[in-house]
Amino acid sequence: MNERQLLGLYEGILRCMLWEQGLMSMQAEGRISGFYHSGRGQEGVQVGAIAAMAPQDYLLYAHRGCGYMIARGMPMEVVYSDFLGMMEGSTRGIGAGIVHIAWPSLGILGQSGTLGGSFTIAVGAALSARIRKENKVVVCFFGDGTANRGTFHEAANAAGVWKLPIVWLCENNGWAVSTTFKESCAVSSIAERAAGYGMPGVVVDGQDSAAVHEATRVAIERARSGGGPTLIEALTCRFRGHYEGDAQEYRDRGELDRQRKDRDPVEIMAARIRSSVPNAEKELEAISERVKSEVAGAAEKAKSGTMPPRSRIYDYVYA
């Protein structure tokens, strides 16, 4: 991975982190209704993997923050507007909180609020691309807890037997709300399940965004060239509560502090850049300035949007 790419990943990660900070300010201001599941700690996975996607590919994201959409290039103010419930959001005011953001022009197909609903939808998107003879790969994100839903089995088996161009990307942060991965999964690694579906299973350090990028690149290439699906398990950390407001008293403080200190994807990427990129400090500084102002601009822009009229609730029930 060259310097520009590393800096690009850093910028992406920072963008996700700072965008989220901005969202939390809005939440503190009482502008946001509903729930938010912070992505803090997992930006490296989301940015690294999505950077490996081609423009025409499809994305099914998970609920852990909004790094997915931001990394994919959705206008940041649009994502804010979704949380603000404004007409300028992608859902034109319907979404807010755990939103159903979508952006078809970037292949962002939305999200199932019931976890695991996206697995089978990913299969459908891949089938559809094949039938329409378009060379698209589907990247489907999900949490370790979500991997225990039956839909995973049905979708992974179909993807395997039909050799569909899908990358299954598990963000294993070791937790599903208050339940540990260990107590809910019969094996020590989700990637071990890949063999049961005739696909490669890859474990990667999710805090190393470049490593995630590389693993995803290989999987996407394989998928695109007809080699079928891959299951990538990115080992990562959830820095904050399950949702904003969850004090996560069920977690060991010491371990959490260590994760925050040693496993922050921003710091890890910055350190890597410092050790390999000339002029690192200046570059990092410049990126930070740029992203901060972009994020602030997006927040300002979003806040000046308009709330939907009451009649909005009747729109788009049917086409």
Added chain:
Amino acid sequence: MNERQLLGLYEGILRCMLWEQGLMSMQAEGRISGFYHSGRGQEGVQVGAIAAMAPQDYLLYAHRGCGYMIARGMPMEVVYSDFLGMMEGSTRGIGAGIVHIAWPSLGILGQSGTLGGSFTIAVGAALSARIRKENKVVVCFFGDGTANRGTFHEAANAAGVWKLPIVWLCENNGWAVSTTFKESCAVSSIAERAAGYGMPGVVVDGQDSAAVHEATRVAIERARSGGGPTLIEALTCRFRGHYEGDAQEYRDRGELDRQRKDRDPVEIMAARIRSSVPNAEKELEAISERVKSEVAGAAEKAKSGTMPPRSRIYDYVYA
């Protein structure tokens, strides 16, 4: 396996086969409404596995014939009565065709008519035994096609992580109605999936009833002693159509004929007995006579039963 055991398996297999022949006569006589999925060809699996169960264990059977209940020791006339829709059946006239036979005193817990519904019920039965501190093992049969339902994943994972005393017994006959195992499953063996749930996966020749017995015995022992679940895949053959009336035109005649000729569990067991048991011919003859008369007696007895009154439909909706 000693002589008596081999003869016992032979007798069990023959009983299933002849019971089914009797059922088909009743069907030909127009006495049976609804569907029947012949178990012809798979008796060796059913009899071998069930012979390894202890009296207190639980059984969740599959839809492929009635070898399960007969091997477990349900009175044969009761099973006939279920098909005849008579009050003397285990369902007291409600069942018939693809029935919901059950016999709690032998741990026969019934069947889910939606394939794969039994997987999670098996987990519940195992949990229940654990909570009540009873040393029971659950044997759950299912077809290769059924293994693709999401409920399998959810149940297998829970069994694995909770180390439940369950034996998952897949009768892989290579077909799900007209769909081949190969075209619907991403791996070449269901047993390969076991590793993804932290349990041993065992492949066994399902036409060799003694081998099935031995594999099941080991798995049950493991389960009973706290070692958790096992997945056994018994490779077997479906000799007849998916249901009676299915001409199975989708199958290669040559292969089917070869299976019937070379892979009949009755013949295989008889041959084994002939080669290892003294006085084999006489023993086999005696068994055959005995079973024939038992089956005929059961059929006679069943036919003299009574049909339920109309009011029967309102019984047992609630307890």
Added chain:
Amino acid sequence: MARAITYSEALTEALAEELDRDPTVFFMGEDIGYGGVFGFAHGLQKRFGAERVFNTPISETLIVGAGVGAAITGTRPVVELQFADFVAIAMDEIYNKAAKWRYMHGGQFSVPLVILAPEGAIGGAGPEHSQCPEALFWSAPGLYVLTPSSPADMKGLLKSAIRDPNPVLIMPHKALLNTSGEVPDGDHLVPLGQAAVCRAGSDVTVVAWSAMVPKALEAARQLKGEIDLEVVDPRGIRPFDFEAVLTSVRKTGRLVIAHEASVVGGPGAEVAAVVAEKAILHLEAPIRRIGAADIPIPQSSFLERWVIPQVDDIINAVRETSGKAVSAAKLA
């Protein structure tokens, strides 16, 4: 011109014509390659290739969920659940994904998905393979639900459904598969949400759908000369053509609703409730609902026939609502 074909043939014709017309239409489900357990796909894989007509594993959440994924990305999938009862297995995919994906994502997608799921009792298929689950989908905004009662409707509704940009659950009745009827030649389409007056009459309105339509028509025949029935077939429940029903009720003043699903919690409740709300002053007698008993469907066909509503039940209800019942035998 028209030809007499079976309901099942009409279904296959509709599929074939739409597969032929639009290369983004495809058909998948269990055993579909071979034609499917009810033969709906007979000959289609051969004609349109295994890329467009193909088998799935026994994975009902996948069948519907993948249908949604394919529908929001530019194809028009038709997917089959082997029995309508299996909607329960894919309920989240139907009720919460297919129906709501468009709305909850702000209108950015349409979901042109057709789910084919044969319903109804046919003698001995039991409590999990015999149900008519329409009632479950009355409360599914975003979804359309159709229940064709004749070969012409089967063909015309299915073709319209495939062309519609919305998800459509279409439930052919298994007991109608071999029934015959005239089907217009050419590109026969039946609009969604438009009731058919199957028989005009003046005394009592019978709203019936699916397999109850022939039974209602038979009741009308048997009552001829005594009570003149108007038989209205809404052709499904979403969208429901209340106007047609109200128009008929305003004329007859008496309403019997007949469906095969159970009366209690059945789809007729909404019809009865709306008619009672909107036409109470026109009603000359209480509305009568005919349907299955509030019990699971026994596996035994010997018992099943006592659960499923029959022609006589309609006749009795009609007589009661007309004040002409002598001593109608009622079930319970």
Added chain:
Amino acid sequence: MARAITYSEALTEALAEELDRDPTVFFMGEDIGYGGVFGFAHGLQKRFGAERVFNTPISETLIVGAGVGAAITGTRPVVELQFADFVAIAMDEIYNKAAKWRYMHGGQFSVPLVILAPEGAIGGAGPEHSQCPEALFWSAPGLYVLTPSSPADMKGLLKSAIRDPNPVLIMPHKALLNTSGEVPDGDHLVPLGQAAVCRAGSDVTVVAWSAMVPKALEAARQLKGEIDLEVVDPRGIRPFDFEAVLTSVRKTGRLVIAHEASVVGGPGAEVAAVVAEKAILHLEAPIRRIGAADIPIPQSSFLERWVIPQVDDIINAVRETSGKAVSAAKLA
């Protein structure tokens, strides 16, 4: 004696008392070890041990299906679905297994299973975490369905449900969790299928359940002096206490049905249909049904409040049915 506790505390108390009373009772679900996302199991794992109060994986078909398996083999499981919307994920297990296992196996098993599934809109939880799915279970013979509206009912119904030999789906309303009320001391049980007259009145019957009960009572307060409301809470839909509703309607002659689920295809349809059938001669005005609009529930709480029925909607409906509406603002 009685103490004022919250609905949520009442729920936990019921669980604790039954876990204490009967060693075959156990409680499982996602995050239950820690207390569960709504805290229903708070302190229970510590008190009763991880063998009887424990976490499951995110596997809803397992949660219910294993509940059925445990229930037919001698235990009394209580299982939690984190949101009532998830009934759709486990629909086959609830509708076809829990409800029918006893019947379809000839009465050889009972299924003493309790499924706890918090329902309802609370502002911003969206179309897949806010629904009130009662209507889906009107047609589920074999199942009981309860919707407690007060702490006392929450406790008494849950305790009765755990002791009942039948499967019970009990849906606490999320918006009621922090509401307080008097709960009788001791072994407080509320029988299943018995309605409560929450307020006696003479002019209009309001049948309301779950979170609509406090709203109906508030409407009654606001209308006091003008229209005298009788508020009847059926406490669930299966078994439904039609006698109590009919008795009230025979007295008042006017009926408003208020539930949070959508009107179209909602649980009130069956109530309206039955009352129209059985008490048509007592009705002095058309029955009015109040409920959500026939659309998915928007994620935005700003929009959500326009979908969910409010006190004013009840007031308007009551006025309309009493012929006292001036120009009631109607939603659609």
